[in-house]
Amino acid sequence: MEDTKPNAPNAAPDQDASSAAAAQSGGESSLEELEALTAQLAEAERSVAEMRDTLLRERAEIENQRRRLQREVEQARRFANERVLSDLLPVCDSLEQGLAVQTEDVAPLREGMQLTLKSLLKVVEQNGLKMVDPLHQPFDPEQHQAMNMVETDQHAPDTVVAVLQKGYMLNDRLLRPALVAVAKAPGA
Template identity: 60%
Template sequence: MTIEQTPPPAGTAPAADETQKDCCATLQAELDTANAELAKLREDMLRERADLENQRRRVARDIDVARKFANERVLGDLLPVIDSLEAGLAQAGDDAGPLREGMELTLRQLLKVAADHGLAVVDPKGQPFNPEHHQAMSMVPGGETPDNHVVQVYQKGWLLNERLLRPALVVVAQSS
């Protein structure tokens, strides 16, 4: 923004004209300085607003992750209970007694509650070995099982909201 200068009235001294020019130049310099400061303050304000928005998003994401995995310890502590119920049912065989029915019902309820909280089983029998979800306990000759595939599962693995909670303990087929 510039200040327009009007010609001096007739009969004024040249010194007054110089003083007016100096005054206009000083005002123009102050205006330019103020505009530059205003532009810097605007830029700083926009940067601060963006930083606050990024921080708000980060906090919201952290809260979401905390909610998803808040039950991790409790659900991890329940895994041996599930293992014990499954082992008890396997030992009971096919006897259709009230105790077996009660154990099956209890196991189904426990698995439903676990699934409702994001827990998923990793039972990889017959699948390719995945070191991110499986822990190989041993290797055996494959026979009819393809190389590097799971032959036997000692203990099921578990995922909590797609994050590994416990790896599956497996036996892997190797080439003969």
């Protein structure tokens, strides 16, 4: 079907001209919007790159700290006994000197052993070791291990009457229980 309106061909060129003008002015604003969006995209990409770089640096720093801490823990574990062992060296020296003495008299050897034991006990006490010697005290199953029961009327029942082996506490924690003999009433 043909368009028979006389104004129709003239209307189309006017409409094309106005749409072309609108397209041109819209094209300029579209170009400006595109440039603005491109600038925003570039800024966002730069920001993401900075964040990625920061993240990688922080991860590397955390990994370095973890390794450093692991090394320090390993060193602490390896040399934890250094102070105790250096304190024990004079005790070893005393024992070696005592063994080097050639004498028939036992008294000086005994005296040297007593001094060495005193030195050893001083070192272990300075490092948190405390002796548990429960003689004539009530039996405590938390700190003592009963090896046998002894019938006696000289001590109250459940009292330690003999210490077979002393116990030790390390910084208020039981290291080794004392091996003891405990009194019981005769005929019980």
